Amino acid sequence: MKKFLQILPLFLIISLFGQNVSDYQYIYVPQKFTDFEQNKYGLNDLLKEKLKQKKFIILNENKTEWPTEAKQDPCEVLNAxxxxTSNIFKNRLKIEFKDCHNKTIASIEGKSFIKEFDEGLRDALQNATNSISISNYKKTVALQKEEPKKENRSVEEVKDIQIVPAPKTLATADQKAEVYQKGSLTLHQIFLTNGEFILVNPNNSIPYATFKPSTKKEVYRVQLQDGNSTIGYLENGSIIVEITNTDRSLRKEIFEKK
Known part of the structure; x- marks a missing residue:
């Protein structure tokens, strides 16, 4: 029983963990951003252009021009x-993506060493968009509730109906997650669908990283806990994730299988 209670949160997280930017098809880009006036430095046009290159459909202020799907279900739309976040040393900004519940799906930072505001902020925005994955939108079909059909049945017929419980899909104590370790950090590998999996700390309800298959075998597109995107791959039984340092150099985070 104790083992079951320890592994239960790992499987509950599958239904709780959030979406990625690439899971969406539509992105609304406003005329004015929080810290910038209308299309200041051309940032609005640049963001639209870069998102279109990532196969997203860009929506404007006029909702009457939105596709029917987006108008009927605002939760199909991501808000940019x-x-x-600039300081006296460098131009810096964040692209924030929020869903219909105003929940932040991703916050992606871009930096530039170009000191001029115009060119530097555009360069920072472009650097930030480089880490956004191409749209991989798949329509989620909502389950529609059907009205029960009214039938004239006698009391005797109703009594003969037997309720058959649905099969349980919750993990049992016999199911085990693969365990990976890096120093004192221990993570569990949980497989989702379509070859995807997550690495999760058993004491935390948020995935450390989400892995989606790429076109190359054992190489994955990775969405980190902080919203940043990178790549990961399997090597000699270990999971390796490439992390970008502040100076834009790369380092490897190696998680060895226990």
Missing amino acids: DVVN
Whole structure:
């Protein structure tokens, strides 16, 4: 029983963990961002252009021009914003993506060493968009509730009906997650669908990283806990994730199988 209670949160997280930017098809880009006036430095046009290159459909202020799907279900639309985080040393900004519940799906930072505001902020925005994955939208079909059909049945017929319980899909104590370790950090590998999996800390309800298959065998597109995107791959039984340092150099995070 104790083992079951320990592994239960790992499987509950599958239904709780959030979406990625690439899971959406539509992105709304406003005329004005939080920290920038209308199309200041051309940031609005640049963001639209870069998102279109990633196969997203860009929506404007006029909702009457939105596709029927987006008008009927606002939760199909991701809302983009740009926040200025510059300091006296470098131009820096964040692209924030929020869903219909105003929940932040991703916050992606871009930096530039170009000191001029115009060119530097555009360069920072472009650097931020480089880490956004191409849209991989798949329509989620909502389950529709059907009205029960009214039938004239006698009391005797109703009594003969037997309720058959649905099969349980919750993990049992016999199911085990693969365990990977890096130093003192221990993560569990949980497989989802379509070859996807997550690495999760058993003491945390948020995935450390989400892995989606690429076109190359054992190489994955990775969405990190902080919203940043990178790549990961399998090598000699270990899971390796490439992390970008502040100076834009790369380092490897190696998680060895226990």
